[in-house]
Amino acid sequence: MLDKRMQDAFNSQINWELYSGYIYLSMASKFADLGMSGGQNWMTVQYQEELAHARIMFSYVLTRGGRVLLEAIEKPEAEWPNGLAMFEEALAHEEGVTARIHDMATLALELKDHATYNFLQWFIAEQVEEEETAMDWVSKFKMAGDHPAGLYQLDKELGARTYAPPTPLVEIDAAGG
Ligand SMILES: [Fe+2]
Ligand SMILES: [Fe+2]
Structure with a gap:
């Protein structure tokens, strides 16, 4: 059974992953507005990845007998002057996400919840990427x-990205959610 503090941290992070997705979907819209369909594609794939992160955590909370509670998702920015500004914000945002995941791993250790600590290693590696x-x-x-x-x-390169569901999600879906 998941400790209440760990469950709260997961619920907060599930919200943050969905918010991350929302930011990237907003950037996809801005790239479309700039006439850069490759950037639009890249950000749409990134949006899908963030939704996948939320679902992987969702499934883990359930596996541990916890309860997922969804919160309101913050409104994302809508305007950036160019692609550089979007990727600069993406970098700053991801650094923030890394800090949050690291805090979760620290909490897991404090609670001697080694299963959660182990689960979070995938996300720690993912954040490096x-x-x-x-x-x-x-x-x-x-x-x-x-x-x-x-x-x-650059736009052509951004357009070449394709979405592949992350391995943990493939396993979750194979097991029927
Ligand atoms: Fe994420
Ligand atoms: Fe991310």
Whole structure:
């Protein structure tokens, strides 16, 4: 059975993952507004990943006999001047998410909840990737600057991303949710 404090942390993080998805969906809309369909695609895939993160945590809480309680999702920003600003915000946001996941792992250790500590390792590794990817796009957008040819090339690269459900979610779905 999940400790009440751990359950509260999961419920808060499930909300935060959905909020993350909402931010990226808003960025997808802004990329569309800028005429960059590749950026729109990339952000839509990112949105799907965040929803997957929420579902993986949702399933874990249930597995541990906990109760998922959903909260209101904060309204995301809607306007950014360009792709660089969006990826800079994505990076800052992901750094915040990393800090939250680390706090959860610390709480799990305090509670001697080693199963949760183990469960969170996937998310800790995932956050390393999330930050690395955002940093990568920030530097690429900085290199492209205002050059249309560079931005066109970047948009093509962003358009190549496809969504694949993360392994833990594939397992959850195979087990029937
Ligand atoms: Fe996430
Ligand atoms: Fe993320």
